[in-house]
Amino acid sequence: MFRFTTGDKAELYGAILQAFGAANERLETALGLDDVRARLRTVGWLDAIHDDDLQEALRKLREWQLLDVVQNHAENYRTAEEYERRNLQYSLTRRGEAAFAGVEHALSVLASTGALQTAVLEAITDRLDELYVLLGDAVSSDRRVFSTLQELEGHLEALLANTKAFNGELQRLLRAEGADLATFREVKAATVAYLQEFLVNLDQRGQAVASAVERVEHRGVDLVHERALRGAELPPAADGDAAPAWLERRRARWEGLQSWFRPVDGSRPRVEQLHDVARRAIVTLLQVLDRITESRRRSSSAVQDFRELARWFAAAPAEDDLHRLWSAAFGLGPARHAHLAHPDPELVPSSGSWAEAPPVEVSALLRTSGRTERFTRTGKVRDIGGIKAARAERARKERAELDAAWDVLGTDGPVRLSGFGALDHTVFERLIDLLGRALAVRPDGGGARRAVTSDGQIEVVLRPLPDAARAVLLTPRGRLEGPDYLVDIRSPGHARESVGPEAP
Secondary structure, three states: OOHHHOOOOHHHHHHHHHHHHHHHHOOOOOEOHHHHHHHHHHOOOOOOOOHHHHHHHHHHHHHOOOEEEEEOOOOOOOOHHHHHHHOEEEEEOHHHHHHHHHHHHHHHHHHOOOOOOHHHHHHHHHHHHHHHHHHHOOOOOHHHHHHHHHHHHHHHHHHHHHHHHHHHHHHHHHHOOOOOHHHHHHHHHHHHHHHHHHHOOHHHHHHHHHHHHHHHHHHOHHHHHHHHHHHHOOOOOOOOOOHHHHHHHHHHHHHHHHHHHOOOOOOOOHHHHHHHHHHHHHHHHHHHHHHHHHHHHOOOOHHHHHHHHHHHHHHOOOHHHHHHHHHHHHHOOOOOOOOOOOOOOOOOOOOOOOOOOOOOOOOOHHHHHOOOOOOOOOOOOOOOHHHHHHHHHHHHHHHHHHHHHHHHHOOOOOEEHHHHOEOOHHHHHHHHHHHHHHHOOOOOOOOOEEEEOOOOOOEEEEEEOOOOOEEEEEEOOEEEEEEOEEEEEEOHHHOOOOOOOOOO
C-alpha cells in the first residue's frame, strides 16, 4: 500500500495522490489525464513531465491498487486524439484513500508536539453534563444526542493523542543531551513550569469528569447509544446492516472513557497515572537542571581531570614514579586535623615539635564532614498532642458548619434565589460561592448554568427567569441585591430534572 513512498519517482507518485486528495475535497472523484496534469500544478509539482511518464506513473499506481480507471462513455469526442486523452478517467480506490490518509497522518504526527490541556477535561465534563440533561428530557432531539456524543468522543481522542505525543516528547527530553546547555536549560525549565501549571487542580477536574460519567451511566449508556444511532441516520450499506459495528465502536469509546476516569473493575484511573508521570518528570527535570548548573559552575569536569591524570600515568618514566603519582593523587587526604590542640595547652605547648608531642584524638566526622563532634544537652521533644487535638476539633467544627450550611441551602427542586431571604453569614458565604461557580460556567442551549463544588458532592443549577425580577438577600453583616435566578442545589448522585420555574 505504501510502495509509492520509495524509489526514484516517489515524489511524483506522492504528488499524484495529493492531487487526487485535493480533488476529493472539492467533490471531484474522477480525473482525466489533462485534469491530473492541471492538479499537479496546484499541489506544488512544477517540473515538466511528458505524457508517457505521467501515464506510466498512473499505471504503476493502478498496479498497486491505489487508483482505479474507467472509460467515460458519457463524453462526446470529436477526434481520435481527444478520445485517447479524455476517454480514461482515474479515481482513488479505498486502498488509495487509506494510503494517502496514512501519509498525511504520519506527516501531521511529525509536525505535532502534543500538549496537556486542562481545557479538554472541562470540555469532556460539559459534554457529559449536556448528555445527562438530554437524556432526562423526553422531547430532546436524537440528532442533538448524536452530535453531543460525537463532540465528547472527539475531545477524548484529542486528550489521548495529545497526551501520548506530549509524553513521548517529554521522555525524549529527559534523555536528551545537547551541546548548547543554555538552550537545554531554558527548555527544561519551561517544561517544569508547564507541568506544574497542568497539575494545579488536576485531581478536582478528574473527579468532576468521573462524577459526570456516573450521572450519565445512572440514566443509561445504552440509551445514549440508541438515541445517538437514531440521530446518526446511517446510510444503507451494501454488505449488511452498519448499526451493530457502529454501536460496537461507541461502546469501545465509552470503555476508554471509563478506563481514564472511572474504571468499572476498580483499577486505578489513568488520569491518576498521568498525574504520577508528570510529577516524576518534574523531579527528574529539576535534577537535570541541577546537574547542568553544577557543570557550568565547575571550571573543569571530573571526566577531564581523570583524562589528564591518565596522560600523566602514561608518561611516567618508571614504576616508582607511578606509585608516587598514585599516592599523590589518591593516597593523601586533607589535613583538617592540623588545627587541633592538646586538651591542656600549658602541659603540651603548641611551640613543641609534633613528632615529640603525644597524639591528639581526632573526631570521625572531621574527615567526612569537616566538623568535629560536639556533645550538648539533648533537645526537649515537643509535645504536639494538644496541637493535633485542637486542629482536629477545628476541622470537625468546620465540617459541622459546612453540613449545616448545605442542609439550609439544599432545595427540593428549583426555587427562586429571592426565596432564601435572610441567611446566616456562614450560609450566605457558601451560597455566594455556589453562585460564583455557576456564573463562571458557560450556559448550555437552554440557558442553564451547572457547576459542582471542589469535592464533587454538591451541584448547583442556575437558570434565568423571564420576568427580570430582583433578589435581595439579608445577612447580619449587610444586604445583597442582584438579578433573581431559579436555583436548584442538590447532590449530583440524586439529581432530578426540573420541569419548569416554580417559586417557593
